[in-house]
Amino acid sequence: MADASLTWLGHASFRVDAPGGKRVYVDPWLDNPKCPDAEKAPERCDVIAVTHGHSDHVGSVVELSKKFGPVPIVAMVELKGWLKLQGANTDDVPGPNKGGTVEAGGVKFTLTNAFHSSSDDGTYLGEAAGLVVEVEDGRRIYFAGDTCVFGDMSLIGRIYSPDLAVLPIGGHFTMDPREAAVACELLDVPRVVPCHYGTFPLLAGTPEELKQLAPGTEVLAIQPGESVAL
Numbered sequence: 001m002a003d004a005s006l007t008w009l010g011h012a013s014f015r016v017d018a019p020g021g022k023r024v025y026v027d028p029w030l031d032n033p034k035c036p037d038a039e040k041a042p043e044r045c046d047v048i049a050v051t052h053g054h055s056d057h058v059g060s061v062v063e064l065s066k067k068f069g070p071v072p073i074v075a076m077v078e079l080k081g082w083l084k085l086q087g088a089n090t091d092d093v094p095g096p097n098k099g100g101t102v103e104a105g106g107v108k109f110t111l112t113n114a115f116h117s118s119s120d121d122g123t124y125l126g127e128a129a130g131l132v133v134e135v136e137d138g139r140r141i142y143f144a145g146d147t148c149v150f151g152d153m154s155l156i157g158r159i160y161s162p163d164l165a166v167l168p169i170g171g172h173f174t175m176d177p178r179e180a181a182v183a184c185e186l187l188d189v190p191r192v193v194p195c196h197y198g199t200f201p202l203l204a205g206t207p208e209e210l211k212q213l214a215p216g217t218e219v220l221a222i223q224p225g226e227s228v229a230l
């Protein structure tokens with residue numbers, strides 16, 4: 001199998017290159033101010049996974065699905081249905097809900113709890129969710145999505161044992177570094193990639209703060225366009 005990697009595309013957008021060769025986009029908003037120009041026109045997209053319905057997480061979903069579709073979309077059942085109404089070129093399989101595991105392109109996806117909102121112009125798009133992505137060789141990434149810290153992150157760590165977690169740290173709309181440090185402890189995860197910071201001045205949390213507050217966790221402060229091995 002090929003090497004597997006996680007690439008940050010700015011804000012909360014990521015690309016997962018799975019060892020089986022599939023390319024997964026998570027919360028793709030490729031027009032975000034931090035997305036590198038080289039990443040704004042993908043060459044392929046095999047699966048799209050979305051944590052919730054805010055525009056900074058679904059911004060490029062319809063466009064990607066039309067360009068490369070039909071593309072499987074993994075999202076809460078209400079959100080996936082809404083994306084189809086917006087013109088997304090995807091399959092007719094209903095989206096999952098929390099706790100259920102689905103497979104797309106040989107990669108497994110499980111929606112977990114998260115505490116946040118999820119809507120577009122007042123349209124209810126299901127609850128916000130986190131996401132556990134398990135690639136073909138069993139390695140797992142936990143995307144917290146937009147959330148505050150919550151005690152049941154310990155259950156996510158216990159059940160799924162992620163090898164890597166992606167946590168928001170910007171504050172205001174999500175966890176700040178102080179809460180993210182507690183999330184690291186609850187998840188008992190060895191490595192963390194911070195996101196959802198620095199896109200706008202309002203998102204003021206920094207990886208340096210997280211490193212100070214979570215000394216037992218390896219904080220991988222990559223730049224947009226950079227990758228880490230899974």
